[in-house]
Amino acid sequence: MFKSMKIPRKLGLSFLAICASAAVVMIVFFLNITMISTTTDGNNLSQSIHARSIALETAILRQNSQLRGYLVTADKSYLKSYYEGRDEYDKTSVELENLLPRPRERDLLLQSRTETLAWRKNWGDRLIERVKAGQREAAEEEVRNAGKAVLVSAAVLPLRDIRDAEVALIEQNSARQEGAIATARVTLIVGAIGLIGIAITLAMLLSRSIARPVAELTRTMGELAAGRNDIAVPDAERRDELGDMARAVIVFRDAAIAKQAAEAETARSDAAQRMVVEAVSTHLSELADGNLTAEIEREFPGSYATVKTNFNAAITSLRTLIASVTEATATIHTGSNEIADASEDLARRTEANAASLEETSAAVAQMDERLKATATAATQTVDRANGAIETVSKGRDVAEGAVQAMNRVSESAKGIDSVIEGLDKIAFQTRVLAMNAAVEAGRAGEAGRGFAVVADLVSALAMRAEEQAGQAREQLTATQTDIVDAVTMVQKVDAALANISGDVGEVHALLGRIAEDNRAQSSTIGEVSTAIGTMDHATQQNAAMVEQTSAAARNLASEVTGLAEQAKRFNVGHVAKRMAAPAHGDRFAGPVRSLPPAAIPALVRPAASPDEWQPF
Template sequence: MFKSMKIPRKLGLSFLTICASAAIMMIVFFMNISMISNSTDMNNASQERHAKALALDTAILRQNSQFRGYLVTGDSSYLKSYYEGRDDYDRISKELEQDLTDPALKAALLKSREETLKWRKNWGDRLIARVQAGDREGAANAVRAAGKTVMVSDAVLPLREIRDAEVAQIAENSERQEGAIASAMTVLIIGGIFLIGIAVTLALLLSRLIARPVADLTKTMGDLAAGKNDVDVPDTDRGDELGDMARAVLVFRDAAVAKQAAEAANAKAEADQKMVVETISSHLSELAAGNLTAEITRDFPGDYSTVKTNFNAAVVALRDLISSVMESASSIRTGSTEIAQAAEDLARRTQANAASLEETSATITQMDGRLKATAEAATLTVERADGTMLSVTGGRSTADEAVQAMTRVSDSAKGIDSVIEGLDKIAFQTRVLAMNAAVEAGRAGEAGRGFAVVADLVSALAMRAEEEAGRARGQLTETQSDIAAAVDAVQKVDCALADISSGVGDVHQLLSQMASDNVAQSTAITEVNVAIGSMDQSTQRNAAMVEQTSAAARQLASEVTALSDQASRFNVGNGTGGIHRTGSSLEGPSVELALVRRANGHAEQVWH
């Protein structure tokens, strides 16, 4: 059946099979490329939502840390960062709400927003206003008394659900993308092998069904031209154009045999026969060389007009078929080029996503380092606060000892006052006795004059002792007043040290809580950094696979270009010239060798 089919139909069916297989492979490949593109877009959207959820988490923690810093220090620079974190949260929360489509994730976002606004109202904004009003100590006491209720865990935990869901979605999209890339590679490899097999099979089949009979027919024509009229004409039972040509050659042979038998052929018939043989042989040589415009234009005698008509019809059919093959090869080459370009664009976008993920990972690593540095600074501050508390405790102990020493000095001063009072009384009694002695000496007359002098000296000494006792009492009274003032001052210092100790204790508690929060934030950001690193590796692998797909598409385009180059060897008369070989092609083996060489060259280019 296939042997009796016309040559245009044989070639058309062969190239239709190749084109249909290539079209099917390109459709499947395009579907996989579209799936890869969709998975990439979905991955980009999930990564953007994940980044926004992480930004919301960071904004909440930033508000909490800056709020506590303002309570501890009262520095208004913390408020600027607090308000920036609040504005970032409100803006990103609205954007993420528009991006989310899952009702559960949107509900989690609304829950986080509700808890955040509740925390601002009950703690953040309210206590900041209280500090601004001058009651920083009261605000700090309120935070200490609140315990865990002032923490932002209820606002942060719903965002973690969103991040986990987006990470799972990214993993699912990556798996789908990897499956599509593997499927595209499989289709490309299997389809390429299948196309190569079809091309080689059809080349061998067409060579056996067309090229070899043409070579045999050419050899037969050469033998007839050489005068061998006893040759057998092959393929006269074929139903295609070669069968028509073989039957025409058979008629030509029979005519030659009849001429030789009758010996009545005249010179004109011999010339016509020679002209027909030479013309057909030269045109067959041009046809074997790839010139499909080699139609017979010379007038043949009436007996040979059928040969001319059949030959020209076969040439026209071959020319139309090769023209359609060249157009189909050009279309396939254009489609392959577009597929390669799309794959390269997808590879560039995937590489850009990988670079963005790498930059995001580096930024989060820097944030992690800064949080760890802040935690270490807070820990050092706590240690310094402990040292300060020890110093204050030692100062209070020293102040207590000073108060006790001054109390003992005051008691000793009271005892000295009693001694001075006794001396004062003794001096008064001595002066009274001296006065009495002077009176008695006056009564004694001249005999008591010396004794009167002594009595006067004793009286003067007693008065001086009274004066010195009075001065000592005044100095002692001033000393007691100074000691009492010093005791009051030391007690005030002790109260101030007690207040300092209490304040340092509060600062110690707040700094400890800040250090714990910073450590928790650093741990969370480290986990996020690990997740983004894994995403970065997956995106890098996807980029490599897409690059391989692009290379395979370019290889397909080069193979189609090779097929087009092979088809362009034929001259179909539309301005594209084939490769013409000089020399005679009357002998059959040379034509067969040319066709086999052309088929093998096409197969080698396809395999390369």
């Protein structure tokens, strides 16, 4: 069936088979690239949602911790951080609501927002106002009595559900990415092998069905022109243009045989022979010069009329044959040029696709670098969190040392109180002794007046010592009270530091998971970059194969041109279709439209040498 087709139909079907195979490979490859791009966008959205949910949880915990710090210390710096956490929560909540694509996650976010606003109204903002109004101890007592009611777990748990859902989506998208990459890799390998096999098969079929028969027919015509009339003409049974040419050559051969028979017949009659020989020789001379319009007009006598009829029929058949050969060679030449030009267009498009793949590979490499930088930053943040945990631990140690020091001061104060009590007793006894001395001086009369003055002074001094001891005892009692309050405050600071340590530990764990997710995503992007590089290399090899197909079509056009040059030696008496070689740089109007120059980016890599495509 293939052998009986016309040559343009054979060439068209061959080109259509190559284009269809390449189109199937490109469509499948495009679908897989689209799948990879879609899943990558989904992962980016999930990661953004995951990060903002973590930021919301951090903002909630920050408000809770800063509220407790303000309740303990009444330091306004805690209020500044509390309001910053509140503003950050409100802003990030709006951003996250705009990003969430699923109603269930929006409901979870609204639940978290409702619980957060309720916590602010019932606890955060209300307790801050009470502390500002001077009711700090009452606010602290209310928090201690509230138990779990003051916690922010109800606002945090919906955010964790959102994070868990996004982590599951990231895992699903990663699995889809891996499947798309595997499918693209298999499609590329199978498509490349299929295109190579189709190209080799079509080249062998076209060479066997067109080029080889044309060469054999050309050799047969040369032998017939040399005078050999006993040759066998091949491919006369074919139904294409080559079969028409072979049957015309058979007519030419029969005409030559008829010529020989006519010459034998003229040998039996001298006069008729000379006349017939002269006429036939003259026309054959014109025929040898390539004039296929040299029909015999002169009347032949007797049986020689058949020679005239056969000669004229042979001339007519040969003229028709040469005209058909000329038209067929023009058609073959045009078809081969179209195949060559279309193959060159396909090669340029393949090179353009390779350039796009290379740019895609560079973009994926940049994504990989950014993900690695993000993982590095998360790791550094984890290190900073470790430092913060260590600092908080040291602060707790310092607070514990302060409590112990306060306890030692309290014990010392008790010793000082004992000393003051002893001094008070000494002062009392001294005053008693002074009174006794005054009594004795009164009994002595004038002799004891000076001693009485001294006794009065000692009594006054003892009373003053008692007063100073009483003031020292009151001051010491106030100091002991302050020490007890200070110990209580330091213990509260230690409890706040313990809460901060727990919150920083949770942040540390979250950042560790973020860094691990970024490293996994970076690994996936690296595999995608490797796959795209492999596709780029295979596309370049496909371009080289198409260029070789174009070279084969040019060689076929050259062979047909040689056949057409031989056919031009004959004058067929009318204007035949001439084979016009396309001017240099002309484009053919074939089934494939050329790309505009702006659609073909310059390739980054240098042009490959022929040795690099030797495997083809």
